[in-house]
Amino acid sequence: MPTSSPVYHEMKQILALHHQKSALVLGHLYLFISCLIDCSLTKTSSKHDENKEFYIREAINFVERNYEKAISVDDLAQVCNLNRHYFSRLFKEQMNISPQQFIIQYRLSEACELLKNTTKTLQEIAEEIGYSNQFNFSTAFKRHYQISPNRWRKIHK
CATH class of the missing domain: 1.10.287 (Helix Hairpins)
Incomplete structure (x- = not known):
């Protein structure tokens, strides 16, 4: 002591x-x-x-x-x-941040990497990061980044 x-x-x-x-x-x-x-x-x-x-x-x-x-x-x-x-x-x-928001943000950050570094379709990316379909993925992406995934890809490629 x-x-x-x-x-x-x-x-x-x-x-x-x-x-x-x-x-x-x-x-x-x-x-x-x-x-x-x-x-x-x-x-x-x-x-x-x-x-x-x-x-x-x-x-x-x-x-x-x-x-x-x-x-x-x-x-x-x-x-x-x-x-x-x-x-x-x-x-x-x-x-x-709420746990649900963390999950969404983590998935979307992974999506950004895939959009930037691959030529995978939005449907393929959606499935790879845990979204059941392209529409839900695109909606979440646009809500978070205020830009569509395709537009984001064009800007960051």
């Missing part, structure tokens, strides 16, 4: 005052217990934050590995072993 820690300081005070008046020792004993609780809560809070980051990383990794399949928020919550509503709130809190 570092000698600069509040726990160490209070323990040292208690040992130095053990022969003094009991009220003084008792006061330092309460401070000592308070310091222990504070340290415990700090470690628990830190561990909780690490768990949050772990869950988000797990969800993102799942999307990266499975974006071409149908993925729901329920699937992501299940991967993390979390309740759907808690997972959604946690994801939004950590990423500033």
Whole structure:
């Protein structure tokens, strides 16, 4: 235990005052217990934050590995072993975007790579990134980028 820690300081005070008046020792004993609780809560809070980051990383990794399949928020919550509503709130809190929006953005960024680097049709790209048809893909693309996939391809080729 570092000698600069509040726990160490209070323990040292208690040992130095053990022969003094009991009220003084008792006061330092309460401070000592308070310091222990504070340290415990700090470690628990830190561990909780690490768990949050772990869950988000797990969800993102799942999307990266499975974006071409149908993925729901329920699937992501299940991967993390979390309740759907808690997972959604946690994801939004950590990423500033909903899980569903993240899935869409990830797929569309993959679509941009395919549009730029291949000659695949829009239907082929749509299927490759997890859309059931070209229309849904084009609608999502245009909503996100304010430009059609074909026009985007012409500009970026």
